Amino acid sequence: MRVDVLVFDGVDDLDVTGPFETLSMARRAGADVSVRLVAEDERTAVTTAGGLRLGPVSPWSPVVADVVLVPGGGLASSQRPGVAVELGRGQIPAALREAVRPGLVLASVCTGAFLLAAAGVLGGRKATTHHMTMKALAEAGAEPVDARVVDDGDVVTAGGVTAGLDLGLWLLERFHGPEIAARVARGLEYERQGAVWLAGSVA
Incomplete structure (x- = not known):
């Protein structure tokens, strides 16, 4: 499984580093997973909302x-780098x-969903985002679901x-099975939170 994490200036730090580390650990757990940072333009690094310099960017x-x-990250204001910009x-x-x-x-964390919505891929689709922007997600054309992952x-x-x-853990489970996901979660010392909504069921 090859995962490209699309980054931009003003991106939320943990939105990037959380899934990046989770997915990166899977290779050490025995899964064929590669993950890298990419940008839609030719930049080689980005600066997060917290001021962290991330690179190299492919x-x-x-x-x-x-x-x-x-x-x-950065949906609330177009005066600084982020999703709104x-x-x-x-x-x-x-x-x-x-x-x-x-x-x-196509996957998203938090307000990254609004970039997917603007791309036209969430129209009439079940989706989730930060709890404070669920109403706005509905206005963007998605059908919000109160779940940790949809x-x-x-x-x-x-x-x-x-x-x-x-x-990150759900993608590992979906592509590589629950044992790999559990092994990575143990390595992270992280207990999975909330529900995963699946079409027709809840995992």
């Missing part, structure tokens, strides 16, 4: 990914829209901030 190449994971620029939503193909899973097939969304850990 070029955007979703055709070779199994999962493109979109973190959130990226929505205004429109380049990330356009890149995500063009990336859609059979076999590719798996709607080729679109998988997670709630706010720390839910990125549960997203």
Whole structure:
């Protein structure tokens, strides 16, 4: 499983590092998983909302990914880097829209869901985001679900901030089985939180 984490200036620190570490640990647990940071432009590093410099950042190449994971951060203000600025620029939503193909899973953490919505992939789809922005998610065309992770097939969304850990673990379970996910959770010393909503059932 190859996971590309799409980053941008103003991204929330834990939205990126939570799932990144979770997925990176899977290789040490025996799973064929690779994870990297990518950007839709040619930058080689980004600065998070907390001031953390992240890199190296690889070029955007979703055709070779199994999962493109979109973190959130900075939805509330367009006066500083973050999701609101990226929505205004429109380049990330356009890149995500063009990336859609059979076999590719688009995933998001927190307000990264709004970049998926702007790409047109959440219309009428079950999804989740940070609890404070659920109403706005409905206004963006999704059908909000009160769950930690929502798996709607080729679109998988997670709630706010720390839910990125549960997203990473769910992706491991979905692609590599519950034993790998459990092994990574033990390594993280993390107890999985909340429910995973699946089309037709709750895991």
